[in-house]
Amino acid sequence: MIPDIRKPYGDKIIRKLSDIKSLFADQKAVEEILAKDDPVIYEVYALPVPSDGDNLVIGTTILFPGRVGNEFYFTKGHFHNDPDAAESIMGLEGKGLALIQDRNGKFESHELTPFSHVYSPPGFGHRVVNVSDENLVFLSICRADVGHDYETIMADNFAMKVVATDKNLYNYEII
Numbered sequence: 001m002i003p004d005i006r007k008p009y010g011d012k013i014i015r016k017l018s019d020i021k022s023l024f025a026d027q028k029a030v031e032e033i034l035a036k037d038d039p040v041i042y043e044v045y046a047l048p049v050p051s052d053g054d055n056l057v058i059g060t061t062i063l064f065p066g067r068v069g070n071e072f073y074f075t076k077g078h079f080h081n082d083p084d085a086a087e088s089i090m091g092l093e094g095k096g097l098a099l100i101q102d103r104n105g106k107f108e109s110h111e112l113t114p115f116s117h118v119y120s121p122p123g124f125g126h127r128v129v130n131v132s133d134e135n136l137v138f139l140s141i142c143r144a145d146v147g148h149d150y151e152t153i154m155a156d157n158f159a160m161k162v163v164a165t166d167k168n169l170y171n172y173e174i175i
């Protein structure tokens with residue numbers, strides 16, 4: 001059992017389906033879910049640090065299991081405003097994928113499992129997908145002054161979608 005590294009934390013972000021609904025492919029499924037509920041897709045816990053290049057932001061994300069239509073829950077994803085700023089992502093619990101892509105359309109997917117490590121190089125945006133029926137917990141570390149560009153993702157989305165290939169089992173494919 002790993003220790004609960006969310007504590008102590010100072011900053012907590014909660015993303016609900018309504019916050020990222022436009023990013024899911026199946027908008028009919030989005031509306032059907034939102035008519036009944038607005039589920040939390042993920043939570044991020046971070047220690048507050050000065051936002052300068054001498055500090056590191058260390059965040060723990062809990063990405064809950066679930067799907068919208070046949071598409072697995074994912075984090076919003078972002079690029080860094082600083083094109084020279086990389087990020088380190090380490091799985092802690094559960095099973096997922098880290099998707100990374102650059103602004104020219106080059107993309108990769110990497111399995112994220114406990115204590116596996118994914119490196120998102122400078123210039124690459126990153127998104128994480130939960131492809132299991134359990135919470136996916138991961139740690140992310142980057143410089144505190146990178147700045148977050150969510151606008152590009154909200155406008156263009158990611159190049160890859162991760163969808164279930166079976167109605168009941170958590171098999172997936174990347175399309």
Ligand SMILES: [Fe+2]
Binds near residue numbers: 080087
């Ligand atoms: Fe990042």
